[in-house]
Each structure stands twice: as C-alpha cells, then as structure tokens.
Amino acid sequence: MSKHLLLDLSFDICEKLFAKLKLKNFIVKQVFHWIYQKNIYDFNKMTNISLNNQKIIKQNFAIILAKIIDINIDKKHKTFKFLVQFHDKNSIEMVVMKFGYGWTICLSSQVGCSMQCKFCASGMKIKKRDLTPGEFVMQYLLAKKYIFDQFHERITNIVIMGIGEPFDNFTNLVEALKIITNPYGMAIGPNHITVSTCGICPKILQLAKLMPKINLAVSLHAPNDAIRKQLMPINNAYNLNLLLRTCKKYCHLTKKRITFEYILLENINDHKTDAIELIKKLKGINCYVNLIPYNEINECKFARSKKINIFFNTLKQNKILVKIRQERGGTINAACGQLRIKYEDDRK
Ligand code: SF4
Structure with a gap:
C-alpha cells in the first residue's frame, strides 16, 4: 500500500x-x-x-522534503531569492522580503507557466507540472527556517505571485491554503495571504465563495483589450470587460478591496491616455492600483517606462488609490522565473 x-x-x-x-x-x-x-x-x-x-x-x-539549491541576496533591501528543488529535480523560485510590517514570502504555484504573458520570464518556460499542496507548504517551511536561523523572526505574510498561475492549479492551491491557514498548521490568517491571478474569471468567483477572507490581486496591465491582448493571451479567453465585471462581483461577495497590478512598459501601456482610460474602467470598483516599474530582462523586448510619475499622478488626481511598488532585488534577477532560467541555462 x-x-x-x-x-x-x-x-x-x-x-x-x-x-x-x-x-x-x-x-x-x-x-x-x-x-x-x-x-x-x-x-x-x-x-x-x-x-x-x-x-x-x-x-x-x-513526508517528501525539498531543498534550497541556490540563494541570491540583496542585502540592502533584505530580499532573498531562493531556488528550490523538489524530489523529481524540478525547481521553482520563492522570494522573501522584509517590509516595515514584517517578512513576506512570495510562493510559486507551478513549474513553469502556460499563460505566456509576454513580459514575463516565467512565461518563457512552458509549464512542466503543477505544484502539490505539500510543495506550496514546503516553500514556506524552508523559508521560515532560513529567516528564523538568520534573524530570529517570523514570516507573517504570504503572496502567491511567483512562477505559475495559481488558478490554473486551483484544487492544490485551495488544499494548500487550508493547511496554511489552519491554527494547527502554519496558522497564518487569511487576511495575511494574497493570491494573484492573470484573470481566470470563474476561479476568481470560486475562491471568493470558498475563502472570502483571502486577498486577491489581478494582473491588469492594460486599459483596453487591444493592448491587453498583445501582452496577455489570457485576454482571448476572458476579456477586460468580463474580468472587470467579475472583479466587481468579487468585491461584492467578499466585501474586500481588490488590488490591480499594472506593469508600466515604455510606449505600450504608459501613455497619459491609457491612465485616463483606466480610470474610467475602474469606476465603481473597490480597488487599489499597484504600479510596477518593469525589470528589464534579456528574454523580453520591453523597456521600463519613464512616465511612471505622470501615470501615478493622473490616477491619484482622479481619486484612484494607487501606489508605485517599492523596488527590491534589482541586483538578484528579481523578475519571477529569471533565477530558474539562469540555473537551467547554466546546466546546459
Ligand atoms: S505573469 Fe504570471 S501568469 Fe503570466 S506568464 Fe508570468 S507567471 Fe504566468
């Protein structure tokens, strides 16, 4: 047996x-x-x-364990990027960062990703397999030990924004979240956990019904279908209108604010007109926009926008809650998927 x-x-x-x-x-x-x-x-x-x-x-x-096989450290920003290898030699990345409110870990959900977002290093590698619930959990356990040994501190927040699309691995994600939030398990409150999706609409509502206290971040990255389609093939399955309607329902069901992620790419989605169109689209949604300066990577053709402040101010002046994401780990291949790509290239 x-x-x-x-x-x-x-x-x-x-x-x-x-x-x-x-x-x-x-x-x-x-x-x-x-x-x-x-x-x-x-x-x-x-x-x-x-x-x-x-x-x-x-x-x-x-109990099947995993191991850390590489660590890149950005000491200045207290950011640690780990390459974790599972029993079958597949590897993923996780990142641990210290913020004013404590330590946060960013977990991966799959080995590779099928979503093929054009700006993403993880999307360069076709998905090999889903992570099991235990492999979600193992990432946290490895990082927890490392941070405790180094700093005698606990990791209090989890974001699931690393390699993979969590909603493309929904059943295992939910099982992992049950272990993570269980008082006898990792005992992390659901309010301290954020799951990020590129926009798989049915799963957004399923999570809202199953675990309404978990926070949700949605990768928007464009104010209209024409731009979003160029960047994110998922838009062909769930267009922007459907996605935003779903997000409204999510807010209604959970009574929570949703976070929209928006990577600013030069001359692609960073014009003032894009900001104005975005403001109109977000009207009536209880949301907060996280503007992300792009980490340029060799594998992708995009460049970092120089108009971040103009975009930010346009949103702010129009009463949209907005922040520019603090940059971390610029020196350690911080874009998700980069460390794994480097490791696999080195082995060739
Ligand atoms: S951004 Fe996320 S969903 Fe898109 S390819 Fe990268 S890992 Fe996958």
Whole structure:
C-alpha cells in the first residue's frame, strides 16, 4: 500500500485518516505542531507521540522534503531569492522580503507557466507540472527556517505571485491554503495571504465563495483589450470587460478591496491616455492600483517606462488609490522565473 503524503493533507483529511487507523484526534494536532511549528519532519523525533503510534504513522504516512539549491541576496533591501528543488529535480523560485510590517514570502504555484504573458520570464518556460499542496507548504517551511536561523523572526505574510498561475492549479492551491491557514498548521490568517491571478474569471468567483477572507490581486496591465491582448493571451479567453465585471462581483461577495497590478512598459501601456482610460474602467470598483516599474530582462523586448510619475499622478488626481511598488532585488534577477532560467541555462 502506498503511503499518504502528509504535507499534502489538510487537518480535516488527516483527522479522518488517523481515525481510520484508531489514532486519537490529539495526535493529529501533535504531528501538525511538530511539522509546522517546529520544522521537525522525522516521525522518530516527535517525542510526545508513543513509539507504537509513531510506528503506525510511519507505516502509513511519508513526508517528501525539498531543498534550497541556490540563494541570491540583496542585502540592502533584505530580499532573498531562493531556488528550490523538489524530489523529481524540478525547481521553482520563492522570494522573501522584509517590509516595515514584517517578512513576506512570495510562493510559486507551478513549474513553469502556460499563460505566456509576454513580459514575463516565467512565461518563457512552458509549464512542466503543477505544484502539490505539500510543495506550496514546503516553500514556506524552508523559508521560515532560513529567516528564523538568520534573524530570529517570523514570516507573517504570504503572496502567491511567483512562477505559475495559481488558478490554473486551483484544487492544490485551495488544499494548500487550508493547511496554511489552519491554527494547527502554519496558522497564518487569511487576511495575511494574497493570491494573484492573470484573470481566470470563474476561479476568481470560486475562491471568493470558498475563502472570502483571502486577498486577491489581478494582473491588469492594460486599459483596453487591444493592448491587453498583445501582452496577455489570457485576454482571448476572458476579456477586460468580463474580468472587470467579475472583479466587481468579487468585491461584492467578499466585501474586500481588490488590488490591480499594472506593469508600466515604455510606449505600450504608459501613455497619459491609457491612465485616463483606466480610470474610467475602474469606476465603481473597490480597488487599489499597484504600479510596477518593469525589470528589464534579456528574454523580453520591453523597456521600463519613464512616465511612471505622470501615470501615478493622473490616477491619484482622479481619486484612484494607487501606489508605485517599492523596488527590491534589482541586483538578484528579481523578475519571477529569471533565477530558474539562469540555473537551467547554466546546466546546459
Ligand atoms: S505573469 Fe504570471 S501568469 Fe503570466 S506568464 Fe508570468 S507567471 Fe504566468
């Protein structure tokens, strides 16, 4: 009989499986505490569990670990970019950053990405596979240990904005979020978690219904279909009007503000007329716009906009809540996917 992979299991599923094995309910809590609070993955070291129960757990469950194989550090901005390798040698990136309010980790959701956004290094690599719930969770556990060992501090916020489209891996995403938010798991409040999507409309509403307290960020990057289509093939499936209508519904269902991400690309989407069109499109949506200065990368033809301030001021003067994203990790291949591409190129 194959073993259950423990890191893939939510607390509720684990309770059911333990009950079938006649293991008492409190033992699930003990196992979760060892794994998620103490970073102990060896059942033999879970010393408050009897030897007999340890044996039953070992016979039925396994934990597959991952490892950090490269780290790039931007000391000035306290930003760490990790390359994480899974058991099948596939690798993804995660980034950990220190902000005024604490540490935030940016998790990947897939190995590669099928969405093919034209400005993105991750989109250069076709998706190889989805991450399992345990692989979402493993990223956090590795980073948590690293940051605790270095700084004696905790990571308190999670954004799922790394390699991959989280909603293209929806079932595993939801299972991972259950573990992340469970009080016996990683115990991170849903308000401290943001999931980002390129705009898969049905999943936006599904998440709103399943987990209404999780924050949502939507990659907009254009004020109309003509520009968005050039940048994001997903716009052919879900156009801008449909996306914005869905976002309105999301705000209504969750009573939350939505974040729109907008990467400013020179002479593509950064004209004052684009800002004015965007303002009109966002009317009536409880939102906040995050303007992102573009990190130029060899693999893409786009250039960083020089009109960020004009764009910002136009939005602000028209009462749109707007911010320019703080730049971090410019020296460490900060665009998602770049470190993995570099690693894979180096191996060729
Ligand atoms: S921006 Fe996100 S959704 Fe688009 S290709 Fe990159 S990783 Fe995928």
